[in-house]
Amino acid sequence: MKLLKKLTSLLATFIVSLFMVATPVMAAGDNSITVNEAKKGETYNIYKMLDLKVNADKTAYSYTINVNWIEFFGEEGAGATYVTIDNQGYVTWNEDKKSAANMENFGKAAAHFARANKVSGAVDAIKPTSDGSITFSNLESGYYLITSSNGTLAMVLTTPKNPSAKVNEKNPTPSLDKSVQEDSTSKWGKENSAQIGDTVNFKVTIGVQKGAKNYVMHDVMEDGLTFNANSVAIKELTKGTDYTVTTSGLTDGCTFEIRFDQSYLDKITEAHDLEVTYSAVLNEKADITNGEKNEAILTWGDNGSTKWSETVTKTYQFKVLKYDAKDNEKKPLAGATFQLNDAAGNVLKLIKVSDTEYRLANGEETGAVDSFTTVGAGKIIIKGVDLDQYRLVETKAPAGYNTLKDATVVNVTAGDTVTVEIANQSGVELPSTGGMGTTLFYVAGGILVIGAIVLLVTRKRMN
Incomplete structure (x- = not known):
């Protein structure tokens, strides 16, 4: 009930004020406000919160509430604590609400009220086409709120002594x-x-x-x-x-x-x-x-x-060349089977892309294998490895070759230049019947026979 009486009183004062004798500094509609550093593509709105009349000497000001903002400044409104309104409806700003923090909170509260209540602006909204400044022209003297879609910090200012006011965009850039x-x-x-x-x-x-x-x-x-x-x-x-x-x-x-x-x-x-x-x-x-x-x-x-x-995020590859140790041309040797281990000794799963290409499996990927086998068609490419140390463990050698006892260390580096060369030694051929091995036995046996005869003849002569 108190709010209703207050609003009625304010509205009556507003109507009476229209007929009060006052000498404005400038004709209505001659003021402007420029917003510097306005952001491209953002929307700027201006609202007249308080009406203003000024005497000819610019020493006396009379603010009254604009009809669109009566509820905001009413007893239940968010702006009530910032101002005092006398019985005639004249507005003065409370001394304890003049700090920068208070003004910031006031502007945010007023901007929220304008959005929530779809308050009509003083002039049409402006959307800058480039970074720079925008100007609201043809404004009556008054106390104005400027909002920006760039942020919730609003700008508030009055135009009694400065008919061409300037204000900076207050919303900082994240x-x-x-x-x-x-x-x-x-x-x-x-x-x-x-x-x-x-x-x-x-x-x-x-x-x-x-x-x-x-x-x-x-x-x-x-x-x-x-x-x-x-x-x-x-x-x-x-x-x-x-x-x-x-x-x-x-x-x-x-x-x-x-x-x-x-x-x-x-x-x-x-x-x-x-x-x-x-x-x-x-x-x-x-x-x-x-x-x-x-x-x-x-x-x-x-x-x-x-x-x-x-x-x-980068990933790399390396190549494996298996060859016969006696082959100076290092032609790829088929039939060697390897496991790829990480530095901790864990066997890494692979996906076979082609006879000469494998990549690391992505988790428990279907079709993953735990080894690869070399072919004579070319080097084996292993893709999807880190810049890290790996080990190649030969689990099966090509037919006729000895399986490597030790793992081969692979240090992966950036680029496409790492080729791990692994030589295989063939086994030593053992002797067989009809071969050189039998001849050796014959020779050795003949020598023993001759030696026995010489020994026998010598003993007979001595006797």
């Missing part, structure tokens, strides 16, 4: 930076290496700003990376409350998006960093030549966005 982890180390950067089947960890640092509005993080992974949707985590935030993760129904080509709830964004009182972590598996589609890109971007407001931030 930032985003993406990095990838090198194996399980503490090293993060723009590039890493992995073998097919490995889990790759990513981190995105978002520099959030007060006044944040419509924050959405977009992430695009190439085909060689399989996103793990359950891996997304943001320090100090709760999934489903402060943010949501979307992987389906996206029409912009993104692998997934993180949308921050506006209720969380409204709680931001100072700029700070958010750390977003998630993972993906390097799969069988990994590109040996160019690696797999993963890029992220942050959008906000109507049209604001950071630049894309990109990481690359």
